Amino acid sequence: GAGVSQSPSNKVTEKGKDVELRCDPISGHTALYWYRQSLGQGLEFLIYFQGNSAPDKSGLPSDRFSAERTGGSVSTLTIQRTQQEDSAVYLCASSPLTGFQPQHFGDGTRLSIL
């Protein structure tokens, strides 16, 4: 498809397990962003990849969270030793780098930690 694709759409796991969330951005979009949204809340910035530059990790809440982007395209957000407070919707967005263009969002991964 032409949009941002995220998988899985839903993930239920036990506390303490590791999870991987995947984001496939729009082709040609060199900027990729991860956000977290708790129920009824706004968007919490997590990490931002800009082309080949070092990512901006300033929003990652703890060292249990990490992300990588392979080949400048697909990105994976990994949460180790999940906690119940990690339960949220994780949104990925991509945009071109040129001009002040909008982000385009995926449908998110709803993560539930039991």
Add this chain to the structure above:
Amino acid sequence: AQKITQTQPGMFVQEKEAVTLDCTYDTSDPSYGLFWYKQPSSGEMIFLIYQGSYDQQNATEGRYSLNFQKARKSANLVISASQLGDSAMYFCAMRNTGNQFYFGTGTSLTVIP
């Protein structure tokens, strides 16, 4: 510091009426972009409208218009002829020259039939 402020946690509007959702921003960048997104209860984030900091005219997209007042650092969204399907969360956002995005806390709009 870059910041987006949305002071209306919740708004109500009668169907077919117009409504204004407030947004103010704070930046020292000379160039930036301002955006509004809609998030229905289904959860997807839908891009609505964009305003560039150097644009002389207010942006319009169908029933959406952006009331841009640069000196006051405000970028209010105006929805005309509200429809029931407009009920959703609305987020104001800003993109700076470093390609970082900043989002407000959102306004929940309810359209009353």
